[in-house]
Amino acid sequence: MQTYGNPDVTYGWWAGNSMVTNRSGRFIASHAAHTGLIAFAAGANTLWELARYDSSVPMGHQTAISLSHLASIGIGFDEAGAWTGAGVVTIGILHLILSMVYGAGGLIHAVVFDADIQQSNVIQAKKFKLEWDNPDNQTFILGHHLIFFGVACIWFVEWARIHGIYDPAIGAVRQVNYNLDLTQIWNHQFDFIEIDSLEDVMGGHAFLAFFEIGGGAFHIATKQIGEYTKFKGAGLLSAEAILSWSLAGIGWMAIIAAFWSATNTTVYPVEWYGEPLRLDFGLAPGWYDTVDLPEGVRTVRCYLANFHYIIGFFYIQGHLFHALRAMGFDFKRLSDVQFGPHGRPAALKN
Template identity: 35%
Template sequence: MQAIAEPNLIPEPDKPNSEYGWWAGNARFTELSGRILGAHVAHAGLIVLWAGAMTLFELSNFNPELPMYDQGLILLPHLASLGLGVGQGGQIVDTYPYFAIGVVHLISSAVLGAGGLYHSLLGPKVLPQNNTFFGSFGYDWEDKDKMTTIIGIHLLLLGLGAWLLVAKAVFWGGLYDPHVADVRVISEPTLNPGRIFSYLLPVRGPEGMAAVDNLEDVIGGHIYVGLLCILGGFLAYLLLSLLLWGPNECCFGRGEAYLFLHLGRSGLHGFLAAYFV
């Protein structure tokens, strides 16, 4: 009797003519760079929409007579930690910055949502690759130069984000320090690499990075994180494309490999955050 092969239920994204159901997620768009862009932009819009809406919701229920930790707030304490609207003794004296931030996030989410809809429904399914500005956004999974360039750009943006917090702490009004119950400028951030990187070693005990107890070390750590990310961004092409990776490595040319790596890293970050918290 001839055996009947079982149907292959695993999607094969490397076949451009394959058809997938909705359950396959972004695997349907492996060869459709324009649609992947639409999904990413729309996802960013949803995140920003939640941040703006939740900020305004918390603000509408905020009671300045009670401490924030007694009100079940999520976002307002983070905004207060940046020194926004905080007076002496840690008292909230001005809620307008929170309102403005929430509204800006709502407007930004509308722009991102429109961009996501355009690239998901109306824009080109595959982004063009040419020498124009818009052509620079096109890519091929097998193009090592473009893949490492994308990684480098992400690292640069992460580094600049870390340095924005440094600028806020050192130049733009400072941060709220719970030790003194007031907002203060961090004029002397810790620059000693031995002290900063010791938080990654067992010398700090089981708490690790959670053992940080002063803003000088927090800002000093962000200085080094930003520096490493920016240097990594500039060196991404050299290190990844020329030194570490061969032309036939598994990651290049397979969108699933990139997805696997990113999901694995996200899971690791989640476990690290849970441990330190």
């Protein structure tokens, strides 16, 4: 957190990041608790949507975002291939149970375990301490994150291969094998919005899994190569810098998801998300439904695309704010600017 040269600065209760800035144990506690909140929201929303689901109305014309995602990956279908919601309650309750497990883990790390892992008596745990000026420590932690992401991609690929996912081309759930064609994967970097092959989608995830796990193993096994320069993060790495990069990543992904979900009907089938949207530019880009719906009703696709774009936009603004603070920019100096004629900055106040 930016202290503006005051080492004894204190923050209000609302500045939650200040509690985890240089305390690796508390950092893990916040991660676990945050995961618990996400799991609780997912489970509760799934059950709420199922309770009010109307089978006489297309799912895409209801606010059934969780149900739509579950249907897309082949959950909720009977043996005949019709969507019945089978297994959805189990998924919802499982998420609620996991939210309590994660919440308990967060509380244990916050109350029982050391605030800073560096003070732990467990040798293996000490490897995950936070040392911002130690590149070997940072690359070690990064490697583990990459491996977890890679495992998640493998899970998705294997789920599609063994269980199957919904294919709008045939209107049923089918098993999908990945197409690990590097040429296709490269080409889809530029036309992913128009992708129409589930095999190519799974191939991209399989490649990403290999790339992430390989990169993770490299970062865990190796140390800083060459001189540790500012270009590589020397003097720049901090909790606030990490926060800024995280916001940039999730913001960019949200904006990509907005454009993708607005028009793609292979990954986002019309049956579950509604018809493709129309993009209009006003004060900001916005997506609108292309079909006549009752007053006040929007498709799932409309909610999904617009929400992702709006939240992505604000995440990127947060990235810029925290990145500038991490680089040492003092926002308080803005309040000291004296303005001359025509509103132009003239000088700093004494």
